């Protein structure tokens with residue numbers, strides 16, 4: 001069977017088995033076809049049917065989370081963990097608390113995570129999880145009770161050498177702190193069971209900053225490779241959460257002007273450059289809405305709707321909010337605004353049609369599984385520090401992060417050059433990430 005026929009067969013089987021799980025099918029559809037040139041050179045993968053093995057998670061756990069709100073009302077949410085692939089290490093990947101979380105979303109995130117983690121070069125397998133619980137509008141006490149109930153069940157399935165979760169949308173330092181506290185209460189102090197912990201509970205310095213900083217380091221490498229830099233560039237960022245805030249900070253430090261940030265209601269456009277201290281205060285301290293930015297910057301503009309409909313010209317787009325925030329129509333608007341690089345801080349923010357448009361219009365596309373790998377990379381460094389009972393300095397972690405992002409960029413670019421063309425960083429990321437996992441799976445036999 002040819003590589004192409006084999007890929008088509010696995011895709012058709014996956015679509016049939018998972019009808020209705022749109023995000024999961026989208027992730028698999030974006031991934032498998034890019035492997036064709038690699039499979040042409042590695043016929044053993046076709047012979048051993050390894051694509052069917054890799055699209056199937058090792059384990060999928062679903063459980064209910066009962067908790068009591070401040071009025072004394074009993075509530076229940078649904079939670080998931082997909083333990084996708086442990087060939088190269090314990091399952092590793094974040095937890096998402098957002099009302100849209102479902103099996104399809106968790107599967108797509110877990111599938112992507114396998115290859116992202118592989119690209120870091122560190123010993124971490126792929127997993128992901130979360131719940132349809134919405135922390136927005138809940139009191140600290142409600143969030144704590146939810147986290148304690150979540151962990152009471154979840155602790156049966158995780159451990160420092162088994163599965164090491166971290167944060168994602170809706171799960172930051174506050175939630176990880178509560179989850180860690182409950183794990184400790186049930187099992188004793190075991191720092192290596194979660195990452196993204198508060199620094200006082202053995203969290204790593206620079207973990208909070210890592211995904212956003214790493215994203216900008218990835219783009220910096222791509223720019224330098226083309227004799228260019230961030231200096232003087234106009235950057236558009238979506239979101240105003242963890243990834244966005246630290247991407248904005250690093251891009252500004254490197255001389256760019258960041259024009260926007262957003263939340264799920266609308267976006268701020270500030271031609272003078274986003275006032276990051278204010279955004280941090282609104283989002284991290286007050287847990288407010290981005291519209292409140294106007295109270296202190298009346299010359300900025302607030303627009304309801306997607307930031308990607310912005311008409312003003314800019315050079316670099318950093319989507320850092322959520323999946324499928326950019327469809328073909330919005331991608332065309334980005335092209336019309338003159339964007340040259342799209343680098344994904346979020347997971348799968350661009351639809352397949354949007355990616356096709358970037359590639360047709362020679363916009364350099366930096367896929368999330370490579371460009372946003374800095375967060376999980378520093379999580380793996382947090383695991384290393386916890387094992388060694390050591391705490392590294394901020395600068396040491398940041399230097400390691402820079403070097404990991406450089407290596408990821410180089411791996412993507414060199415693999416793209418070998419199997420596709422230099423600018424096809426999507427093919428480069430997919431093949432380089434897949435190669436390490438699949439060769440390890442082969443060495444471990446049929447397990």
Ligand code: NDP
Nearest residue numbers: 168169170211239240241242243263264321322346347375
């Ligand atoms: P946060 O919860 O800190 O922030 C999410 C931001 O995105 C908020 O501004 C939120 O706005 C916005 N957002 C969420 N859902 C939607 C939606 N449906 N439409 C429009 N805007 C939305 O999450 P993170 O910053 O941690 O994560 C952002 C993205 O980065 C996700 O795709 C995540 O998977 C990815 N990622 C995160 C990593 C990490 O280390 N945290 C690592 C790698 C990837 P609002 O407040 O209105 O909901």
